[in-house]
Amino acid sequence: MKKSAQRTWGGRFSTGPAEAVKKFTESVSFDWRLYKHDIAGSIAHAKGLVKVGILTKAEAGKIVRGLRAIEKKIEAGTFEWNPDAEDVHMNIEAALGPVGRKLHTARSRNDQVATDLRLWVRDARVQAVHACRALMRALVTLAEKNRDVVIPGYTHLQRAQPVLLAHHLLAYVEMLHRDAQRFIINADLESPLGSGAIAGSTLRLDRQFVARELMFASPTQNSMDAVANRDFVLGYLFAAAMAGMHLSRLAEDLILWSSAEFGFVRIGDAYTTGSSLMPQKKNPDICELVRGKTGRLYGNLIAVLTTMKGLPLTYNRDMQEDKEPLFDSADTLLASLRVLADMLRDVKVNKARCEAAAGDPLLLATDLVDFLVKKGVPFREAHHKVGALVAESEKTGLALPRVASKKYGPAAARVFHVRRALAARKAIGAPSPQNVTAQIARWKRLLN
C-alpha cells in the first residue's frame, strides 16, 4: 500500500512513514509545550526575513497574524494537534497554511528546536527562581514565628549541641539561595537561529536583529555547536537535581520532627494523610513524596547526559529525547517547591517538646570543655576530662552538671544554661539569638 508522502520533507520519498514509525518518531504529544516559544521564534525569524528582503512587510504581517491566531487557538484548547505532522514545529507551520510557505527560508528544525528549547528553559529558570524564593520566604516566616525555640542540633542523627530552630531552618534558606543562583547562572544568552541545519545559510541574514528580538544577548558564534548543544538543558537538569537533593533533606527533617519520637512539629491535617487500616495514623506523605521525587530529578539528569554522550556532531534525532526529562524535572521541581512552601505555612512548632529535648545537659558537654580551656587546660586534656565526667554521670545516674560541680565547683554547673550557652555563640554564622535575628532580617530584606 502506498502511503502519502510526508508533507514537509517528503519530496524524495515514494512512500510516507509506516504507521508504527509515525507513532515511534512523533514528539508532538509532548513537545507541543514549546508552542509559545516556537511561535515567538517564528515571529522573530519572519521579521528578520523582512530585514534582508526575503519577505515583504505584508507577507510577514500575514505570517505574524496567522501565528498569533494559532497561539490563541492553542491557548483556548481548540487547536488540533496532528501526530502525523510529527512535532510542534511542523504542526504550527502546517496550520499556518499557504501564507507560511516562505517562513522556513534559511531555517531548519535543528536551529528552530535549539532556539525554542532555550527560550523554554529561560522561562523555566525564572519560574524555578520564583518558587525557590517563595519557599525561602515560608522558611523565614516559620523561623521568625518561632525565633526563640531551641532544639538539639544533630550530627550522625545523635544530639550534638543546642541550636535555635530558626538557625536550622535558615540553613535551608542558604541552600535554596544557592539553588536559585544556579538557575540564574545557567542562563544561556546566545540565539541559535540562523545556524540552519548545521552550516548556516547562503542567504543573507540579520542574526543580531533576530537575537535581539528574542532577548538574547547575541547570536551563537558556531553553527555546528549551536545545533548540537544541549548544555543549557543539562544545566537546568543539574540545578533541579541539586535543588531536589536539598528538598529531600528538608523533607526528611520534617518527617523526623513530626514523628512521635521527636514531636517537634505538627504538620497541618491538609498536608498529611491517613492510613486505610490504622485510624490513629497521620502520615507525612507530602514530605515523603518530595523526598521520593528526587529520584526522578536525578534520573532525568542522567538520562539526558547519557543520551548526549558520544553523539557525533551535530544534531541527531536522539536529541529529541531531551524534552520529556526536561519537562518532567521542571514540573516535579515546581510542584515540590510549591507544596513544601504551602505546607510550611501550616506547620506548628511544639515549643515544649523542642525545649525538653534541647534541655539535655549532655548537649553542653562541649561548653564544659570550653570552661576548662578558659582556665588554661589544653583542649585535648579538657576533652578527655569531660569525657570521664560523662562516663561517671552515666554510671552513677547523677546528672552531668552535678558531677561537674562536684569536681570543678559551682561555676562549672553554671555552664549548663542553654540560653546563656546559645548567647555565647557569637562568632559569624553561629546560632546566638542576636545573629539569628540579624539573619532573619537579612533574608527578609533579600526576599522582598
Ligand code: ARG
Ligand atoms: N522534533 C525534533 C526534536 O525535538 C525537532 C528537530 C528535528 N530535526 C530533524 N532534522 N529531524 O529534536
